[in-house]
Amino acid sequence: MGKISARSVGIDLGTTFSALAYLDEKGRPRTVTNSRGHDVTPSAVWVKPDRSVVVGEAALAARRNRADHVAVNFKRDMGEKVYHEPVCGKQFSPQALSALVLKKLGIDARNVLENITGAVITVPAYFGDARRKATQDAGRIAGLNVLDIINEPTAAALANAFAEYVHRGGDMVRLDVARIATTAPATTLIYDLGGGTFDVTIIRIDNNNFEVVATGGEVQLGGVDFDRRVLNYYCDEFQRRTGVDPRDTAESTVKILNACEAAKIHLSKAEQATIEGEYLGKQMKLPVSRQRFEQLTSDLLARTQLCVEMLLEDALLGWDRIDNILMVGGSSRMPQVTRMLAEVSGKAPDMAAAPDQIVAHGAAIHAAILTYDRASATPSAPKKPITPDAELSFLDDDDDEDEGGPSASGSTSFDDIPLSLPIEEESEDQSDAPVSAPIAPMEAPIARGIKLTDVNSHGLGVIVRSSRESRTVNSVIIPKNTPLPTTRVKVFGTEAANQRQVRLRITEGDARDPRGCTQIGECLIRLLPKGLPKGSPVEVRFAYDRSGRVHVRAVELTSGAGADVEIKRDTGFDADTVGKMADIVAEIDVE
Ligand code: AMP
DSSP, rough: OOOOOOOEEEEEEEEEEEEHHHHHHHTOEEEOOOOSSOSSSEEEEEEOOTOOOOEEEHHHHHHHOOOOEEEEEEHHHHHHOOOOOOBBBBBBOOOHHHHHHHHHHHHHHTTBBEEEEEEEEEEEETHHHHHHHHHHHHHTTOOOOEEEEEHHHHHHHHHHHHHHHHHOOOOGGTTTTTOOSSSEEEEEEEEEEEESOOEEEEEEEEEEEEEEEEEEETTTTHHHHHHHHHHHHHHHHHHHHHOOGGGGHHHHHHHHHHHHHHHHHHOOOOOOOEEEEETTTEEEEEEEEEHHHHHHHHHHHHHHHHHHHHHHTTOOOOOOOOOEEEEEEGGSSSSHHHHHHHHHSOOOOEOOOSSTTTHHHHHHHHHHHHHHHHHHHHHOOOOOOOOOTOEEEEHHHHHHHHHTGGGGGSSSOOOOOTSSSSSOOOOOOGGGSOOSSSSOOTTHHHHHHEEEBBBOSSSSEEEEEEETTTTEEEEEEEEETTTTEEEEEEEEOOSTTTTEEEEEEEESSSSSSSSGGGGEEEEEEHHHHHHTTTTEEEEEEEEEEETTTTTEEEETTOOOEEEEEEEEEOOOOOHHHHHHHHHHHHHBOOO
């Protein structure tokens, strides 16, 4: 059979498994099987001493004997500078490890597709700016044309609505005419418990409009945490009976962790499982009942329940306003998840038809939409300026009142700082650029009429000095769950005469106390005109683009001069480094 013509793909870059999908000639989402014939590929990277790399099942198997040569769960470290431990004696960034997984997925895809013109990569809705940027960079390092990133639950909702439409006999190639989604507006709660992260999102689907109402979750909560609970249960007992602890070496820990994961999965369909392990010549078989497993992990499940309840509160919705519950992610197969959701909601949750692949399918649909939209856009059209939304105001009521007016919004730490810092140039979102790649004929019809609107999962703010509270506080400028894209404007006053630059500390988070937020970087507004009097207003525009990425612009209002704005992120790479890493990854043999 010949290969399918060039097209864009969707990639679910998961903590434990990753998958790549595309739309076939008839517009159906298809998952690419890997070189072992599986739909999903473990996100595991084995680095060999000769610098060649193995990704997937073989890497997981190698972990049993060479744990220090295999990296796993690096998605949890996205946004950090380095993966939390050395691999084969070297430190790797999570972006580089993710890029190697993406490269492997791309290699497998080229067995089926002539070429990959672009890719949409999924991210947990709860990812902040640093993790989103790291994901985009991982794609670029892998040599992919990253069209966009999309939130995993949004992708799942899109694929689910699409599958339902097809199930009802809908014509996949005439999606512009027939409606993909329900004819009656429906509000869906998507509960996504994967291997390493938990997301919960409420999406309102009205005809072909997919509008995310609110999103929440935890970046450090997933199937691996359930596995570790069982691991500790088993090892504590092992130690009690034998006097030795298998957790003492990485290799024996990995072996027992694998057995614990297998037992956990078995308990999803059976009442009882047995874990067998061996360490230093001592062996132990330990039966575990489902009831025991549920006790060991009840607080983890309760954390997901709390997130769901908080989300409903944020969205000002009761369960009566939720029409359906869609469960996504491998860990949603645990029976206690369905039971808990049914109990709190009084509704029967639906398990997605292919919970491991649905996210990649949604990303592939989104990639097709974008490919069509961009190919049909006029390439020379000027970039749209960021348009302030209706709530644009010069002063942030809450904070400026607190701080005593604009000139006192000096609040912000205004100081002349040396310019020798290695500063990352804040560039336009590259995903906005028109894509010149050809589009497959079937990608055109699906593209019309579907509109996705997402929200930001974290508030965006700056650290300011509140004179009323006599302390430094986080002033939220764009609250979480604001529809994207969005722009808010705030005016700051210079603190000294002839001040040439201003430094803002930008935060993610909704807490008033800066310690409850993440500082994502510093924004340096520089090259202000000479001779400005003290208190000169500087207007700063904070924006989230559609992908949840942060952008900042500034204008000095007296002269109208635009000031240079640079964001120095606490972590992350500049474009140059990404390019260099892409060259290195291109040279690495990946199998
Ligand atoms: P995902 O990231 O969505 O592919 O989910 C992977 C996670 O789902 C891993 O932690 C798996 O152990 C877990 N998982 C997969 N199948 C099951 C199952 N039948 N029961 C419980 N957990 C499962």
